[in-house]
Amino acid sequence: MKLLTCPVNGPRNITEFQYLGPVRAASADQPEQLIEALFYAENPLGVMREWWRHTPSNIVLIAERHTVSDQIVATYLPNRKPA
Amino acid sequence: MPFSLLKYGLRSRHVPFRDIPPTPDLKRSYDVVIIGGGGHGLAAAYYLSNVHGIRNVAVLEKGYLAGGNTARNTTTIRSNYMTEESVRFYKEGVELFETMSRDLGFNVMFSQRGQLTLAHSEATLRSFHLRAEMGKHMGTRIEVVDVRTVKELCPHLNLDLGGQHEVMGGLWHADGGTARHDAMAWGYARHAGARGVEIHQRTEVTGFEQAGDRVTHVRTNRGTIAVGQVLQAVGGLNGQVAAMAGIRLPIRCFPLQAMVTQPLKPFLDILVSSANLHTYLVQSSRGEVVIGGGSDPYQLASTRSTLDQKEHLAEGALHLFPFLYKVKLLRQWAGITDMTPDYSPIMGASPLKNYWLDCGWGTWGFKATPVAGKRMAETIATGRVPDVLKPFDLSRFDSFALLNEMGATAASH
Structure with missing residues (x-):
């Protein structure tokens, strides 16, 4: 079983989490970025920042994960990235 | 020759x-x-x-x-899509498969055995009607069928699924088939x-x-x-x-996992798929049952396999064909799909x-x-x-x- 560490609940089975997609650089609120924000999502080969939700406790968090090795580098609450 | x-x-x-x-x-x-x-x-x-x-x-x-x-x-060939543009395009693809072995002088083992997609809800049946009408309009062989016809097409299918996800009908696509990739x-x-x-x-x-x-x-x-x-x-x-x-x-890249069982005597002569269970099955000419389903839940550019996804595929397959419970898996693998919005x-x-x-x-x-x-x-x-x-x-x-x-x-x- 693959584990993902929730910043509140600690290491949990990754099936308890819902994937909410990459943290987007473009914003749908900016008209000139609308198409970018809607269709052109981040898809790197490397570490990507992404939104996850621990469904039983409804904790929304950010994970930094490598998209080739599937290694989870860090997890933290939004706007509380550890130094 | x-x-x-x-x-x-x-x-x-x-x-x-x-x-x-x-x-x-x-x-x-x-x-x-x-x-x-x-x-x-x-x-x-x-x-x-x-x-x-x-x-x-x-x-x-x-x-x-x-x-x-x-x-x-998993070698599924079909043209039962939703929009006119897609059906026109994929229909041409199916027709090219029909003559491929002759055109290439190479037996691609095309088997036009038909594809049955199961509906377990009224909402799915409604979308099937849309696809069937579009397919008929474009000249493909497709129709919505009732449970009795589903039973005739696939006698071994478990129709009530233990009271959950009971089969309410299906989308029968006679043009569907499979070939050796x-x-x-x-x-x-x-x-x-x-x-x-x-x-x-x-x-x-x-x-x-x-x-x-x-x-x-x-x-x-x-x-x-x-x-x-x-x-x-x-x-x-x-x-x-x-x-x-x-x-x-x-x-965006997502892995798609699939697997095949050990060879069995022929029991499944059509392609069966279930939208609600996220599972589809086809029996190959060697007798192996090919089982596929939904993509991995998160983005990844690796062809690794996971137990979670394999269990999910097996669960769907056992809902549809419970007698497969003792069958062993022979191979399992993944591919990286390039998904568009x-x-x-x-x-x-x-x-x-x-x-x-x-x-x-x-x-x-x-x-x-x-x-x-x-x-x-x-x-x-x-x-x-x-x-x-x-x-x-x-x-x-x-x-x-x-x-x-x-x-x-x-x-x-």
Whole structure:
């Protein structure tokens, strides 16, 4: 079983989490970025920042994960990235 | 054919026949370079060389021939989509499969056994009616059937599923079928090679040289070559290769996992799929049951397998056919799918004048191999995108002219 560490609940089975997609650089609120924000999502080969939700406790968090090795580098609450 | 075979068999000295010519040295320049030696790229090479007379063609393959998603798909052939544009395109693909063995002189074991998609809810049945009416309008064989007909088509199916997800009806697509993916790729490669197309295996594209809005050279690990035109068809790596040419694609990568069981006596002579259970099954001519389903839940560019997903596939399969509970798995694997936002492919022009795209094939690329190859070859040979491909242009995302096929595609082949 693959584990993902929730910043509140600690290491949990990754099936308890819902994937909410990459943290987007473009914003749908900016008209000139609308198409970018809607269709052109981040898809790197490397570490990507992404939104996850621990469904039983409804904790929304950010994970930094490598998209080739599937290694989870860090997890933290939004706007509380550890130094 | 039988006489030549007999003569060959009686000859004392056998000359081994080589389907695929050995990898030659790279020439300095080619009229057309096809990046990706999978089904789509080889089909395009076949049509370029055998139909359009363009023979100075190189197919560049990073690994070995047809070893990516061409070898990893679950070989479903069908045209039961939602929109007129898609049905028109995929119908042409099914028709090309019907004559493929004869056209290629290579038995691709096409078996048009029909595909049954199960509905477990009223909402699914409503979407089936939409797809059936569109399919009939476009001249394909498709109809919504009731539970009694489902039972006749597939007597072993567990219809009540223990009170949950009971089967309420189905979408019967008599044109649906399956074929050998390797045979198809080898057939195309053999005929393209016979007409002078060079197939370069273990040749990785590392970059492009551009002048204005044209690609002039392709850089590879075996040297740099000058090009007239380029076709990109690289499956899961489409986003990365396009980025080397400075093109951004609306693509996200997800693994798609599948597995086969040990061989069983024939019990399933149609393709069965369930939209609600995210599972589909087909019994191969060897008797193995091929089980596929939904993609992995999060983005990844790795072909690793997970127990979670395999359990999920097994659960769906056991709901439909509980008597499979003792059957052992023989093989399991994954492929990297390049998913587009509207679950339709991207074919046609790119921002560069001589660089053509055949990508975004996600989980639905195998069935389109012949038609995508044929139409992309036509595009390259004439310099004009045919009408049937126009709805699939990359520019549809800029104009919000999406071609939504999520309901007819995701997890329910």
